[in-house]
Structures are given as structure tokens and as C-alpha cells.
Amino acid sequence: xxxxxxxxxxxxxxxxxxxxxxxxxxxxxxxxxxxxxxxxxxxxxxxxxxxxxxxxxxxxxxxxxxxxxxxxxxxxxxxxxxxxxxxxxxxxxxxxxxxxxxxxxxxxxxxxxxxxxxxxxxxxxxxxxxxxxxxxxxxxxxxxxxxxxxxxxxxxxxxxxxxxx
Numbered sequence: 206x207x208x209x210x211x212x213x214x215x216x217x218x219x220x221x222x223x224x225x226x227x228x229x230x231x232x233x234x235x236x237x238x239x240x241x242x243x244x245x246x247x248x249x250x251x252x253x254x255x256x257x258x259x260x261x262x263x264x265x266x267x268x269x270x271x272x273x274x275x276x277x278x279x280x281x282x283x284x285x286x287x288x289x290x291x292x293x294x295x296x297x298x299x300x301x302x303x304x305x306x307x308x309x310x311x312x313x314x315x316x317x318x319x320x321x322x323x324x325x326x327x328x329x330x331x332x333x334x335x336x337x338x339x340x341x342x343x344x345x346x347x348x349x350x351x352x353x354x355x356x357x358x359x360x361x362x363x364x365x366x367x368x369x370x
Contacts, residue, residue, distance in 0.1 A: 207237040208237060208262075208263045209237045209238050209239040209262075209263065209264060210236055210237055210238070210263065210264065210265050210266065210336055211231055211236055211237070211238040211239075211264065211265070211266050211267070211268060211329075211332050211336075212238070212239055212240075212241075212255070212259050212264040212266075212267045212268070213227060213228055213238055213239065213240040213241075213267075213268045213269075213270075214240075214241055214242070214243050214252070214255065214267065214268070214269045214270070214277060214281065215240075215241075215242055215243075215269070215270045215271065215277070215294075216242070216243075216244045216245065216246075216270070216271035216272065216275075216277050217242060217244060217271075218242060219272075219296070220242075220270050220271065220272065220294050223270060223292065223294055223323050223325040224240065224268070224270045224292070224325050225325070226325040226326050226329075227268055227270075227292070227325035227326055227328050227329035227332075228240055228329070229329075230325075230326050230329035230330060230333075231329045231332065231333070233350075234329075234333050234343065234346050234347065234350070235343075235346065236329075236332070236333060236336065236343070239264075241255065243255055243277070244271075244277070245271070245276045245277040245279075245280040245281075246274075246276070249280070252277065252280055252281060252284075253280070253284045255281070256280075256281040256282075256283075256284035256285040256287075257284050257285065259285055259287055260285065260286075260287055264287065265287065265288075265335070265336060266287065266288050266289075266290065266332040266335050266336060267281055267285065267287055267288070267289045267290065268289075268290045268292060268325075268328045268329065268332060269281050269289060269290070269291055269292065269317075270291075270292035270293075270294050270325060270328075271292075271293075271294060271304065271308075272293070272294035272295065272296030272297060272301065272304045273296055273297045273303055273304060274303065274304075274307055275291070275293050275294070275303070275304035275305075275307045275308050276307060277291075278290070278291030278292075278308050278317045278319075279291075279307070279308070279311055279315065279317055282311065282315045282316065282317050283315050288318065288332075288335050289316075289317050289318065290317070290318045290319070290320065290328045290331055290332060291308035291309070291317040291318065291319045291320070291328075292308075292319075292320055292323070292324055292325050292328045293305040293307075293308045293309075293319065293320075293321075293322045293323075293324075294322065294323060295322050295323050300322075301322035301323065302322075304322065305319070305321075305322055318331060330347070333346070333347050334347065
């Protein structure tokens with residue numbers, strides 16, 4: 206595997222199913238990635254070190270997923286100037302609304318791009334869009350994916366109309 210361009214972090218193993226969906230998208234688009242568990246609260250030193258050293262390791266975009274208080278993306282963003290994409294995860298009594306609010310409500314100067322609750326796939330597509338600024342081949346792969354999506358939806362629409370008579 207090539208040197209990772211995207212770092213994927215999550216707060217606990219229970220976040221893995223959603224974050225793996227993002228990793229799968231990155232793999233399908235040919236983007237090398239790495240993944241780790243690093244809780245902002247239970248492993249704060251590890252989290253800070255990961256964020257501080259990401260750029261020198263070749264990482265260009267970070268995707269961070271966490272549920273409940275969900276401060277992982279914000280903590281990571283506070284230790285790097287790389288783009289950070291937060292994935293609020295559905296968990297706890299509020300089903301991810303708390304994670305959404307704590308991920309999207311960052312103070313000025315410490316931005317976190319935030320996708321939908323359990324939006325691991327969209328986080329990967331956004332990472333691809335960011336990486337495509339310098340890599341036209343990624344822009345082309347992303348456009349091909351979108352065209353395939355459009356064609357599949359049109360085919361489904363035609364099938365639905367044909368069943369109606």
C-alpha cells in the first residue's frame with residue numbers, strides 16, 4: 206500500500222462499522238489511508254501526538270469519528286492545521302444529536318468540516334474532493350463515481366416507470 210494520505214481516527218472500537226464504510230470508499234477511489242483508535246478523553250496524549258505528526262507522516266486529510274460528547278475531531282483540529290472532517294456517530298440517549306452539535310460547533314480558528322450523523326462515506330468523499338485539488342486523477346475518479354450514481358438512479362427510475370404500465 207502507498208503512503209497514507211488520509212488518517213482515520215475513532216474514539217472506540219464500537220465506531221468501527223461506520224468508519225470502515227469510509228475506508229472502503231477511500232480504497233475504491235484508490236486513496237491510501239490508515240486507521241486507528243484514539244480517544245480524545247481516554248488517550249489524550251496519543252491523540253495529540255497523532256495530530257501533531259500527521260503532516261510529517263504524509264497525511265493530508267484527517268477523518269475523525271466519535272459519538273456522544275464527540276470531541277475527537279475538535280481535539281485533533283486543535284493540534285494540526287490539516288483539514289479535519291468530523292463524523293458524529295449515533296450513540297447514547299440522543300442518537301447522535303449531541304455528537305453532531307459538539308462536532309459542528311467549533312470555536313473560530315479551529316474549524317472542523319462536519320458530515321451527517323454516521324456519515325463515514327461522505328467524509329471519505331469529502332476527503333477525496335480535498336485531495337483532488339492537487340490530483341486531477343482523483344477528480345476524474347470522483348466524477349466517474351458520480352456519473353455511475355446518476356446512471357444507476359436513471360435506470361432505477363426507468364424500471365419503476367416500466368412497472369407502472
